Structures are given as structure tokens and as C-alpha cells.
Amino acid sequence: MSIQIGDRIPHAVLNVLKDGVQAVSTDDVFAGKNVVLFSVPGAFTPTCSAKHLPGYIQHLDEFKAKGIDVACMAVNDAFVMDAWAKHQHVPDDGIAMLADGNGALTDALGLEMDGSAFGLGKRSKRFALYAEDGMVKQLFIEAPGEFKVSSAEHVLSALG
Numbered sequence: 001m002s003i004q005i006g007d008r009i010p011h012a013v014l015n016v017l018k019d020g021v022q023a024v025s026t027d028d029v030f031a032g033k034n035v036v037l038f039s040v041p042g043a044f045t046p047t048c049s050a051k052h053l054p055g056y057i058q059h060l061d062e063f064k065a066k067g068i069d070v071a072c073m074a075v076n077d078a079f080v081m082d083a084w085a086k087h088q089h090v091p092d093d094g095i096a097m098l099a100d101g102n103g104a105l106t107d108a109l110g111l112e113m114d115g116s117a118f119g120l121g122k123r124s125k126r127f128a129l130y131a132e133d134g135m136v137k138q139l140f141i142e143a144p145g146e147f148k149v150s151s152a153e154h155v156l157s158a159l160g
Contacts, residue, residue, distance in 0.1 A: 001110055002109060002110035002111050002141065003109045003110055003111070003129070003136060003139065004136070004139070005136050005137065005138065005139050006135070006136065007135075007136050008134050008135055008136070009026050009029075009030050009109075009131055009134045009135075009136065010026065010105070010108035010109065011025065011026055011027065011108075012025070012026050012100070012104040012105035012108050013025050013026075013104065014026070014029070014073065014098040014099060014100050014104075014105060015077070015078040015098075015099040015101060016078055016081070016082075016096065016097065016098060016099065017078040017079060017081065017082035017099075021078045021079075022078075024096075024098065026105065026134070027134070029071055029096065029098070030131055030133065030134040031133060031134055032133055033069050033133065034066075034067055034068045034069065034130070034131070034132050034133075035068065035069045035070070035071055035130070035131050036056075036063060036068055036069070036070050036071070036128060036129070036130050036155055036159075037071045037072075037073060037098075037128065037129050037131065038052065038056060038070075038071075038072055038073070038127070038128040038129075038150055038152075038155075039072070039073040039074065039100075039106070039111065039124040039125070039126065039127050039128070039150075040052050040053065040072065040073075040074050040124070040126060041074070041075075041113065041115060041120065041123045041124060041125070041126055042074055042075070042076060042115075042120060042123060043074050043076045043080050043081055043083075043084035044080075044084055044087070047126075047147050048074075048126075049084070049087075049088065051147060051151070052126070052147065052150070052151070053072060053084075053088050053090070053095075054088065055151050055152035055153060056070055056072065056095055056152045057088065057089070057090060057091070057094070057095065058152065059152040059153065059156055060091065060094050060095065062156055063152075063156070066159060068130070068159070069096070070094070070095045070096070071095065071096040071097075071098055072090075072095050072096070072097050072098065073098040073099075073100050073105065073106075073124065074098075074099070074100065074123075074124060075100050075101065075102075075103045075106055075122060075123045075124050076099055076100075076101065077099050077101045078099040078101070080099070081097040081098070081099045082097065084097070085097045100124065103122050103123075103124070106122075106123075106124040111124055111125045111127055111141065112124060112125070113125045113144070125141060125142065125144075126141075126142040126146075126147065126150050127139070127140060127141045127142060127150050128140040128149070128150035128151075128155050130155065130158075130159060138155075138158055138159070140154065140155060140158070
């Protein structure tokens with residue numbers, strides 16, 4: 001069963017690339033903060049690179065004005081997430097690029113998908129969630145092959 005509104009973000013360890021690979025727990029990301037976490041099936045994949053991450057970059061100031069941090073996650077390693085951030089011109093102090101390389105958080109959220117038909121293996125479904133101090137307040141899970149409800153524009157409109 002996947003995570004639901006009202007559930008706490010489960011504990012998991014993710015990675016970021018800052019002076020080497022650094023472990024970051026979900027507590028580090030969510031505790032005491034308002035956070036939008038969006039997840040993509042893979043860095044450098046078409047929709048993720050052309051629409052999903054660019055939308056959050058474009059609207060980053062609007063999230064910050066609401067006091068909301070933004071984090072992007074994929075079942076990729078920290079080196080890939082860092083290269084993708086550079087390629088997409090993610091501001092250094094803007095979006096946390098979280099590598100869920102082993103899919104630990106993805107599995108704990110119950111939002112894994114099998115991308116084997118496309119040579120991707122186990123990945124995350126495309127989704128976004130909004131959490132306050134680690135409690136899920138809003139959840140936007142895409143149907144397979146779609147990109148509607150997890151977009152920056154849709155999430156912003158839902159947050160009011």
C-alpha cells in the first residue's frame with residue numbers, strides 16, 4: 001500500500017553529492033520544514049528533463065515565497081543526480097537533488113514501478129507530495145505514462 005495523506009514520511013537514507021557522496025536522512029529533509037518532494041522515473045529521461053524538473057526550477061521562487069522547500073528524487077545515484085542538476089541549471093541553493101539509488105524511500109513510500117520493459121529496472125512512479133514537519137498533507141500520484149498532477153503548476157495551484 002502506498003503512503004497516504006496523514007501518514008508520516010518513513011525513515012530512509014538518501015544521498016547527495018557535496019564534497020563527495022553524503023548520506024541524508026528523511027529527517028534531515030523533512031523535520032521542521034514544509035517540503036514539496038517530487039519524484040521522477042529517471043534523471044535525463046524525456047518528460048523528466050523537458051517538463052518536470054524545469055517546471056520546478058521555473059516556479060522555485062513561488063514555492064520559496066510560500067516558505068516551502070523543494071526536493072527532487074529519483075532512483076539514480078548521487079553522481080547522476082548531480083550531473084542532471086548541472087545540465088538543467090538547478091540553482092545551488094534551490095532544489096535538493098536526492099538520490100534514492102537503492103530505492104529505499106521509494107519502496108517505503110510504496111511508490112515503486114517496474115520500468116524493465118524500457119530497460120530502466122526498478123524506479124519510482126512519477127509523483128509529488130507536500131509535507132509539513134514530515135507529515136504528508138497532499139499527495140499527487142501520476143497514472144502510468146501521465147504528467148499532470150505532479151507538475152509544479154498543479155502542485156502550486158493545489159497549495160493555494
